[in-house]
Amino acid sequence: GKTIMWFRKDLRLEDNTAFSKMVEDSEFADELICVFQLNPLQFIENSYNHAAFFYSLNSFYEHAKANGVPIHFLYGNLKENFTNLKKGYPDWSKIYFNLDERGFGKERDQKMIEFFENNQIQVYSYQDSHLHGVQEIKKPTGESYKVFTPYFKKWLTMPKRSYQRTVAPLDSLKESSHPLFIEGEKKFKQIIKDIYLPFEYECGEVVAENYLKEFVKNHLHEYQDGRDYPYSDQTSKLSRFLRTGELSIRKVWHALNAEPDSNGRQTFISELCWRDFYNMIYSENPKQKTQEIKEQYRQLQWSYNQDFFERWKKGQTGFPIVDAGMRQLNQTGWMHNRLRMIVASFLTKDLLIDWRLGEEYFQQKLIDYDAASNIGGWQWAASTGTDAVPYFRIFNPTTQSEKFDRYGDFIRQFIPELKDVSNEFIHEPSKMSEELQKKSGVVIGKDYPEPIVDHRKIREEVLTFFKTSAH
């Protein structure tokens, strides 16, 4: 009979749990068909996120084809697509895929598992995307963790699955000319033609592996310190490959295991654990994209000041470190973690703007957008999440800037207006006298904005905000 492999956020052939299992389980007479379903409900058109994902998908499609694995596309309504496929293939009896354990994908998988079973199609589904799935790390009582540190302690003690080398392509992997696939392929080609990114975007399994190797060799052992300085660019940049599945998380783990221990290595491991933690938290709190996890903060009266929000998006707030971060996002589709924390704190605390707006903007712009980590990060910054930063601990953008971009190198890279401002004033250019401004070739209020808020007054406002509108 026919067996289908359904690819989604697992765009690789190597160490792909469902794909390997399918090949392993298959018998000589089986016909194996690989599909990707294009669901317009999941498209966020005109976003970097969308374009980047499709570039990765296209690169996977080519890579798989070159390795004897043809990928076929379905386009449109999910259930309709699979119903029609079953009509065309009455002998289709098994489906393999890697599960999505949270958000839209989780709901989809639950519905589709039921659908397949009702149609006499046997389901083989696996946790593949994380080192530990959402059910694996529990308190001794069986409850889920809400706080990171005890979760991390338990996580460290749990055995991790090993990574498997590429499976060889099989003769039984078939090219199909089902009319649905012909139509799907046309749609896919059209999407690829229409997408655009204003910056270079590298993708594919091979590139992902190179990023991993380069990071482990050059930065892993200094990661503990190096990761905090945006200009030095010492983080792994693996997030984009993990969100598309171009890189197997077990391969990352495997590479770390081959290294001697160090503070850098341990810190990096804890970041991988944050990824699992937020995945689990999102799975436990399905409304988390629109609702505060902490109940007492669901009534907060956030601001929707359009002018401030636009300035934040464009990197025109008058706080150089915030603006440099936002411009990095707009120009490259990625932002350094330290800056994500700074700009998110600035939006939610200095401007008291609804964190959901920030989350959505990041969703549109990030090439590494991952719902669980992004929502987790935003609720952390807004102090509304589980194990979030307490609301009275407010990031000061200027001291953050002095600490993590001491000589203003990063600021100057993204804010050319400030390139001739001296180190003394780079964090607060509005403090320059008129004469100094002239000398530095920048007029504050004209070439570069005055700070849009007075950070010194923020503390009182934030404290009142959280105290009076919290339940």
Ligand code: FAD
């Ligand atoms: P590295 O420092 O090299 O970290 C290695 C890997 O660990 C990352 O690739 C990522 O998979 C994981 N990781 C690191 N930090 C975190 C974290 N805080 N939470 C969860 N996983 C982490 N990460 C995303 O992948 N997608 C997002 O959409 C996203 N949105 C964020 C929004 C906010 C407001 C904040 C504060 C953080 C967000 N993060 C997000 C987490 C983090 O900023 C990125 O994972 C990291 O900057 C990616 O760059 P890197 O791969 O070089 O990271």
